Amino acid sequence: MKQKDVVEIIKILKKAYPDAKCSLDFSTPFTLLVAVMLSAQCTDERVNLTTPAIFEKYSTPQDFATMDIKILEELIHPCGFYKTKAKHIQETARIIVEKFDGKVPQNMKDLMSLPGVGRKTANVVMLEAFSDPQGIAVDTHCMRIANRMGLSREIVPEKIEKDLLKIIPPEFYKDVNHLFIWHGRNICTARTPKCDECPVASYCQKRFAKEL
Secondary structure (H helix, E strand, O other), X not given: OOXXXXXXXXXXXXXXXXXXXXXXXXXXXXXXXXXXXXXXXXXXXXXXXXXXXXXXXXXXXXXXXXXXXXXXXXXHHHHOOHHHHHHHHHHHHHHHHHXXXXXXXXXXXXXXXXXXXXXXXXXHHHHHOOXXXXXXXXXXXXXXXXXXOOOOOOOOHHHHHHXXXXXXXXXXXXXXHHHHHHHHHHOOOOOOOOHHHOOOHHHOOHHHOOOO
């Protein structure tokens, strides 16, 4: 697919989803980081139901670094994989306090050095917390759409992102991060995509698709 076609797809999706934005609730870069870490293997809706009670009492890296790990495990239990997530969140909080003066780092390298923070999470934080998108956060929706549209034949998130970055101009990174998620949730769903309602169906190349 040519770059001009990808840009046209993005413009069409922007008209279809004018209110597309991050689905996670947060108030600071750190609360966003925690929310994104909790969202692994969990829906944003579940995270948003879980975090208000947590952030009402614990909201800073210092809070999470010093709290009893058992309490943290209990609080995040509804989000699944709570023991691993609690360990990573507390370790990350301690590193932010000790190494980064209590502030979430504003670059991909330092973010990805934190326990439990991969490229997808770092991409989300850079975009949503600092308005400085460095790439595209490849979640299951982005993977599915990129594959069906023929933007990538890869199934590994990092490789899909590389393919997308080759064809999508940087000024559209922010849009793609939001639009692909919204389109994947509303129209280009995993099992029963609403192809008859899809505003970019004419660009779709599902013959390349590996169902994700």
